[in-house]
Amino acid sequence: xxLTTARTQELLVKPIPSVMTRLVKQLRRxxxxxxxxxxxxxxxxSVLDQTTRALxxxxxxxxxxxxxxxxxGDLLHHTLDSLKREMLAFLWATIAIPxxxxxxxxxxxxxxxxxxxxxxxPIPPLAWIPLSILWFGIGDTQNxxxxxxxxxxxxxxxTISGVKSIEQNLIRxxxxxxxxxxxxxxxxxxxxxxxxxxxxxxxxxxxxWMALVAAELVGASSGLGFLINDARTVLRTDYxxxxxxxxxxxxxxxxxxxxxxxxxxxxxxx
Amino acid sequence: xxxxxxxxxxxxxxxxxxxxxPVLALDNVHFEVKNHEFCSLLGHSGCGKTSLLNILAGFEDxxxxxxxxxxxxxxxxxxxxxxxxxxxxxxxxxxxxENIGFGLEMKKVPAGERKKIIQHHxxxxxxxxxxxxxxxxxxxGMKQRVSIARALAVDPGVLLMDEPFAALxxxxxxxxxxxxxxxxxxxxxxxxxxxxxxxxxxxxxxxxSDRIIVLTSRPGRVKANIExxxxxxxxxxxxxxxxxKAELRSLLQEETALAx
Numbered sequence: 001x002x003l004t005t006a007r008t009q010e011l012l013v014k015p016i017p018s019v020m021t022r023l024v025k026q027l028r029r030x031x032x033x034x035x036x037x038x039x040x041x042x043x044x045x046s047v048l049d050q051t052t053r054a055l056x057x058x059x060x061x062x063x064x065x066x067x068x069x070x071x072x073g074d075l076l077h078h079t080l081d082s083l084k085r086e087m088l089a090f091l092w093a094t095i096a097i098p099x100x101x102x103x104x105x106x107x108x109x110x111x112x113x114x115x116x117x118x119x120x121x122p123i124p125p126l127a128w129i130p131l132s133i134l135w136f137g138i139g140d141t142q143n144x145x146x147x148x149x150x151x152x153x154x155x156x157x158x159t160i161s162g163v164k165s166i167e168q169n170l171i172r173x174x175x176x177x178x179x180x181x182x183x184x185x186x187x188x189x190x191x192x193x194x195x196x197x198x199x200x201x202x203x204x205x206x207x208x209w210m211a212l213v214a215a216e217l218v219g220a221s222s223g224l225g226f227l228i229n230d231a232r233t234v235l236r237t238d239y240x241x242x243x244x245x246x247x248x249x250x251x252x253x254x255x256x257x258x259x260x261x262x263x264x265x266x267x268x269x270x
Numbered sequence: 271x272x273x274x275x276x277x278x279x280x281x282x283x284x285x286x287x288x289x290x291x292p293v294l295a296l297d298n299v300h301f302e303v304k305n306h307e308f309c310s311l312l313g314h315s316g317c318g319k320t321s322l323l324n325i326l327a328g329f330e331d332x333x334x335x336x337x338x339x340x341x342x343x344x345x346x347x348x349x350x351x352x353x354x355x356x357x358x359x360x361x362x363x364x365x366x367x368e369n370i371g372f373g374l375e376m377k378k379v380p381a382g383e384r385k386k387i388i389q390h391h392x393x394x395x396x397x398x399x400x401x402x403x404x405x406x407x408x409x410x411g412m413k414q415r416v417s418i419a420r421a422l423a424v425d426p427g428v429l430l431m432d433e434p435f436a437a438l439x440x441x442x443x444x445x446x447x448x449x450x451x452x453x454x455x456x457x458x459x460x461x462x463x464x465x466x467x468x469x470x471x472x473x474x475x476x477x478x479s480d481r482i483i484v485l486t487s488r489p490g491r492v493k494a495n496i497e498x499x500x501x502x503x504x505x506x507x508x509x510x511x512x513x514x515k516a517e518l519r520s521l522l523q524e525e526t527a528l529a530x
Contacts, residue, residue: 178349178372
């Protein structure tokens, strides 16, 4: 280590905050969250009476319910069913990537596909639920169809804007280095659009997850959406809330996973 | 290693329908670059020199006239005419060595040989130790070194450079010009690549070129075709260098005066 690096090291040393200060700092972030939980607990146990309490069970009643659902395996099995649908629909929806690239690369394809896409895009995926139940019946296929629609368009639109924002000179450089059309599309266009495509996937999976739960509410016999709707019919609001919390947590985890994966696979984009 | 024959090239940009008139960018540009020669296209911005380079590379077509490389009219872009861009145009998802190897991969050079060629060019441009860096981890000067190495690695007949040092700061630019000048001075004149450089810098043109084509402003026409017979590496303090610099400056100044 030479003098300069030693000096750099020296300057980088900061006084280490005490364990107590760090703990307080961490806990301070959750002050408002805690206040809400306390208020919720208070309303549920002291404001509501015996009969109305069932509409808003206290946080202390949620944890036992969660434990029940976890130990019985019900929660896991419904979560996995939902995740499986989301993932399968996602795999189908990746067809949006080549379609998007083709649309932004070949004028004629864009000309033909654009009107169709523009007409279909504003229809919310949920509006397809009635028709899709008639087409596919109740179950996986119908659910996946709804999620597919929800994931497809964000990926498509982001792929298109990714390809359209490629620096012209990158393609020129590839051409003068001897790349043919296929190599330009695969090695340059796709790669350059990849950060956009991954953003599309992130948005798509988020929208898809919301659509999935909605689809399961009406058109499934398993999954988290089914779980909360089923619990409602027997007024198990504690199960409903556990189901809702799980939907939120899994949604968050999906988003975080994509972010982590994108950092792993896109070391060049800061 | 090729001769370039720019033959009566005209270029008209159509202009947007109804909005603005068509623009005549190049008017009857005619000159020749000999084998192994380093030729600069010198002119003010907007004189069409970059258009000419784009036609030469095959990115654009000439409206009239043609460019012959080794007596064959240029068509689509090929690795026989590689380009160094002002904004480097490095592939951000590839490391330094992957960028330099891209053209070799496209040429289907076997992996073992590819590695050797990459290593040779990394050493040539002084980037040893940076093989696995990504472009965003490099300074502007280093990026341009990668870009030059990438363009040279495929062993093109003609190397085209579009204001390669214009985006660098003054100090880096001077260093790159001097280094390139030394590289040219140390290379065997019979093995040098034919090079065409687009620039607006008189010094850059004089440090590097065997021939300087001065273009007029809007439309671009050949104003002067000057051979530079000074010994390499060029001595910027020498009387001849200073004299030529003054000559070129007055030529360009005439164009500035006309443009206003």
